[in-house]
Amino acid sequence: xxxxxxxxxxxxxxxxxxxxxxxxxxxxxxxxxxxxxxxxxxxxxxxxxxxxxxxxxxxxxxxxxxxxxxxxxxxxxxxxxxxxxxxxxxxxxxxxxxxxxxxxxxxxxxxxxxxxxxxxxxxxxxxxxxxxxxxxxxxxxxxxxxxxxxxxxxxxxxxxxxxxxxxxxxxxxxxxxxxxxxxxxxxxxxxxxxxxxxxxxxxxxxxxxxxxxxxxxxxxxxxxxxxx
Numbered sequence: 001x002x003x004x005x006x007x008x009x010x011x012x013x014x015x016x017x018x019x020x021x022x023x024x025x026x027x028x029x030x031x032x033x034x035x036x037x038x039x040x041x042x043x044x045x046x047x048x049x050x051x052x053x054x055x056x057x058x059x060x061x062x063x064x065x066x067x068x069x070x071x072x073x074x075x076x077x078x079x080x081x082x083x084x085x086x087x088x089x090x091x092x093x094x095x096x097x098x099x100x101x102x103x104x105x106x107x108x109x110x111x112x113x114x115x116x117x118x119x120x121x122x123x124x125x126x127x128x129x130x131x132x133x134x135x136x137x138x139x140x141x142x143x144x145x146x147x148x149x150x151x152x153x154x155x156x157x158x159x160x161x162x163x164x165x166x167x168x169x170x171x172x173x174x175x176x177x178x179x180x181x182x183x184x185x186x187x188x189x190x191x192x193x194x195x196x197x198x199x200x201x202x203x204x205x206x207x208x209x210x211x212x213x214x215x216x217x218x219x220x221x222x223x224x225x226x227x228x
Contacts, residue, residue, distance in 0.1 A: 015104030057081030
């Protein structure tokens with residue numbers, strides 16, 4: 001098994017434990033400068049009278065360049081500010097002693113970022129996406145390819161709940177669904193997403209947004225299903 005180097009750039013020694021809370025090892029802090037950052041915030045709307053802001057971390061300093069075979073343990077804002085860096089780790093969940101005092105961390109964590117992913121609309125119709133406060137974010141035009149579909153069957157059984165007949169619904173194989181591609185998500189129908197539970201790259205439109213006359217104008221964000 002290939003061994004990797006770990007450099008602790010958090011500015012403090014780290015006591016690491018496994019998921020069961022058993023002590024594993026101590027990683028001393030590096031003598032290199034601790035990476036620094038600048039935090040920025042921008043207003044992005046109001047939700048139920050509460051102002052919303054987006055927060056980002058910029059102007060990262062003192063972070064070494066990627067080095068083959070080396071992972072850097074950094075503070076969480078540093079990892080969030082460098083979403084394209086796959087060599088950054090952060091301390092895992094806190095471990096506390098019997099007095100409730102922090103004494104270490106449960107392993108190390110990698111932050112997965114979907115910031116620079118491609119989203120392709122395979123629903124067959126344009127999708128207008130809004131944020132949770134109802135502000136328009138982006139339109140996703142439908143691609144010209146064939147729309148992914150799945151067969152749907154209903155079977156009538158001799159089953160009743162409170163005297164109401166109950167049918168079983170079965171979803172067949174999905175057709176016209178592109179293969180998984182790194183960094184790519186596909187917007188599909190809920191039926192297709194439910195029929196392909198092994199796929200983690202499928203999105204469906206979020207809650208619908210309607211005009212006063214009931215006309216649908218878009219959806220609030222996008223939703224992932226089948227995520228356990």
